[in-house]
Amino acid sequence: MNRRSFLVAGGAAVAGSVLPSPLHAAAAFPLELGKLPYAPEALEPHIDAQxxxxxxxxxxAAYVTNLNKALDAAKVSGKDALTLIKDLSALPADAQTAVRNNGGGHVNHTLFWSWMAPAGSGAKGPEGKLGAAIQSTFSSVDDFKKLFGEAATKRFGSGWAWLVVKADGKLAVTSTPNQDNPWMKGIVPDSDLGTPILGLDVWEHAYYLKYQNKRPDYITAWWNVVNWAEVAKGYAAAAA
Amino acid sequence: MVGGVHSEETTPPIAQGVPLHLEPLAFEPEALEPYIDAQTMRLHYEVHHAAYLNRLQAALREGNLRAANAFSLIRGLKHPPASVTPELQTSLRQNGGGHVNHTIFWRILTPPGKSPQGPQGRLAEAIQKEYGSLDTFKSVFAAAAMKRFGSGWAWLSVREDGKLIVTSTPDQDNPAMCGLVPDEECGLPILGLDVWEHAYYLKYQNRRQDYVSAWWNVVNWTRVERNFAVVTAR
Structure with a gap:
């Protein structure tokens, strides 16, 4: 059962229409706050509604507001958020940091919502070509999860852990500080550049109300709400 | 007060060092209510701070290093002994910084109403001279705390040339980490504010601004003045 049919079948109070997959359409990164693709309580008990x-x-919402403020101040218009963060150096110098932080925040969170779904609503792990690629890169799904979990645990301060498809088509696990994103050329090390197909927010705001200092517990719980169908779609698009 | 709680008089000023242990708090965890809640204080001190200290000690053991004073340790981090690998240096920076910063933070906090509303004496004059007024200083400091993106700290420090400076550091960096923080921002901290989300999220969530405003009510200005006196007497 896919996510949409689950939500309909489950009768959940859906917050809004399901977003188009952002990995397929730059239009999914307009300079506005999209709706959550499920109700805020839909990820309980792993991620709490509050x-x-x-x-x-x-x-x-604040990232979106601050991104728009920065773009207005710099008189930049006509580009979606993904295009902006992919080439920060094309922006006026005094807008680059604000777009890096807030454009990154907007893109990262938009993706993050799409990579989650209510527990039990879809595949429990990667299947098909993605499953095979994870197997061949990391030996097993468990080994991949362990590596990804370590990247998420070790990120000091605020940031993200990522599964990316690199330019050569290979999978890699990386981590970025703050709201940096693996697409940010010139910001993340060249060796870590790629198309993110899965990401985990490890800013304390992502888990502190429920897990406090216990980030590893949050990471473990989060695997229950990963939307593997969406990750597989991203992989197919990035590897194509 | 429970046994083992430090008195005001026995806690040393920052420039006299930070020992390699968890210094007892000079107040009960609930004493900063309603500005900082007891649950946050407990987690922050007993779990977060303790974890930095444990990892610092593990890093020292791993590197076969001895240190009596964590403050001296972090001041010299730019040029560590040759045996210190980059990974170990990073661990000392993160966890040594975490231990020192939190120790500083607890030392400059006090229950509301226990401290004068602002600095007096020489520090008051220095703030007046540098910022025009205490209110202006507070707004400059709060702006530094608000602008820090991600995790970090806002600081009031005394630079080598004697000038008061307001700065912000990422993660657990400290203004005394000369060579690791920009030269013009290097100094001895006399006041610091933790703006990691763990410092305020349970009570204030995304409203960092409210936390910063509330925090002024629990600043121990007597201690900040002592820090200033010790730092500028050298």
């Missing part, structure tokens, strides 16, 4: 509500309605 965290989801504040995370989306306050944190994500």
């Amino acid at each position: 965290t989801m509500t504040i995370h989306h309605d306050k944190h994500h």
Whole structure:
């Protein structure tokens, strides 16, 4: 059962229409706050409703607001957020940091929502070509999860852990500080550049209300709400 | 007060060092209510701070290093002994910084109403001279705390040339980490504010601004003045 049919079948109070997959359409990164593709309580008990509500309605919203302020101040228009963060050096110098932080925040959170779904609503792990690629790169799904979990645990301060498809088509696990994103050329090390197909927010705001200092517990719980169908779509698009 | 709690008089000023242990708090965890809640204080001190200290000690053991004073250790981090690998240096920076920063932070906090509302004496004059007024200083400091993107700290420090400076550091960096922080921002901290989300999220969530405003009510200005006196007497 896919996510949409689950939500309909489950009768959940859906917050809004399901977003088009952002990995396929730059149009999914307009300079506005999209709706969550599920109700804020839909990821319970792994991610609590209060965290989801504040995370989306306050944190994500603030990134969008501050991104637009920075673009207005710099008189930049006509580009979606992904295009902006992929080439920060094309922006006026005094807008680059604000777009890096807030454009990154907007893109990262938009992706993050799409990579989650209610527990039990889809495949429990990667299947098909993605499953095979994870197997061949990391030996097993468990080894991949361990490596990814370590990247997420070790990120000091605020940031993200990522599964990326590199330019040569290979999978890699990376981590970025703050709201940096693996697409940010010239910001992340060249060796870490790639197309993110899965990411985990490890800013404390993503888990502190429920997990406090226990980031590893949050990471473990999060695997239950990964939307593997969406990750597989991203992989197919990036590897094509 | 429970046994083992430090008195005001026995806690040393920052420039006299930070020992390699968890210094007892000079107040009960609930004493900063309603500005900082007891649950946050407990987690912050007993779990977050303790974890930095444990990892610092593990890093020292791993590197076969001895240190009596964590503050001296972090001041010299730019040029560590040759045996210190880059990974170990990073661990000392993160966890030594975490231990020192939190120790500083607890030392400059006090229950509301226990401290004068602002600095007096020489520090008051220095702030007046540098910022025009205490209110202006507070707004400059709060702006530094608000602008820090991600995790970090805001600081009031005394630079080598004697000038008061307001700066911000990422993660657990400290203004005394000369060579690791920009030269013009290097100095001895006399006041610091933790703006990692763990410092305020349970009570204030995304409203960092409210936390910063509330925090002024629990600043121990007597201690900040002592820090200033010790730092400028050298």
